[in-house]
Amino acid sequence: MTDLWRARWQEGRIGFHLPQPHPALIHYWPSLGVPDHAKVLVPLCGKTLDMRWLAEARHPVLGVELAPEAIEQFLAQSSAPVSRYQQAGFSISRQGNIELWCGDFFHLHIQQASEIGAFYDRAALIALPEATRQRYAFHLAQLTPPGAKGLLVSVSHQGEGGGPPYSVPHQEVEALFMPNFRVSRLEEVEPDERGLSETVWHLVRRGPLEP
Numbered sequence: 001m002t003d004l005w006r007a008r009w010q011e012g013r014i015g016f017h018l019p020q021p022h023p024a025l026i027h028y029w030p031s032l033g034v035p036d037h038a039k040v041l042v043p044l045c046g047k048t049l050d051m052r053w054l055a056e057a058r059h060p061v062l063g064v065e066l067a068p069e070a071i072e073q074f075l076a077q078s079s080a081p082v083s084r085y086q087q088a089g090f091s092i093s094r095q096g097n098i099e100l101w102c103g104d105f106f107h108l109h110i111q112q113a114s115e116i117g118a119f120y121d122r123a124a125l126i127a128l129p130e131a132t133r134q135r136y137a138f139h140l141a142q143l144t145p146p147g148a149k150g151l152l153v154s155v156s157h158q159g160e161g162g163g164p165p166y167s168v169p170h171q172e173v174e175a176l177f178m179p180n181f182r183v184s185r186l187e188e189v190e191p192d193e194r195g196l197s198e199t200v201w202h203l204v205r206r207g208p209l210e211p
């Protein structure tokens, strides 16, 4: 999987990248009630401008991405200085209040993610094959404290099998996250010209004693 994504970045096959922040982030984030200055985890972040939007909304951002190409392209969008260091097998680049951790999301541990207060997933869950999605949902739950709020944008389509983007039906999103999160569906967007239909979800990490 790592090689596949590295090849996509090296060859510029990044049709998922948007030239502006995602409309659902702009529309829904302000109403989620995420505390000011809460650090936002952005798994499988690519070089998304959503991280700049979150940082401008005064959230520290922790993005995790395995392709160094994505991280270098993100940093090059700004002339702000970058500091770099290594921690726990990750190469970390910091620019302003954005930290980019280069490495495998599944190797990020709670000790390193201790200050996370919220999360944002656009095209992360749906970048993973079915067998890995359960692991992803569980790992996200391990990294987020009770009460942490997040936005998730999933995709479904009628196309035959292959991905990414993988088609993740509503029932699967609910089955994956409901054991550890309160899950509400905020919006289903009309299918685009490729037949891809996005669904926007609000997730809240449940506490240990919460039903």
Ligand SMILES: C[S@@+](CC[C@H](N)C(=O)[O-])C[C@H]1O[C@@H](n2cnc3c(N)ncnc32)[C@H](O)[C@@H]1O
Pocket (backbone or CB within 6 Å): 005, 006, 016, 017, 018, 043, 044, 045, 046, 047, 048, 064, 065, 066, 067, 070, 103, 104, 105, 106, 122, 123, 124, 127, 164
């Ligand atoms: C579909 S892209 C989405 C990127 C970004 N969220 C966006 O909206 O533009 C998925 C990204 O996840 C990265 N990726 C895939 N598996 C990963 C993993 N296990 N750990 C960290 N990054 C991963 C890929 O390199 C790719 O940049």
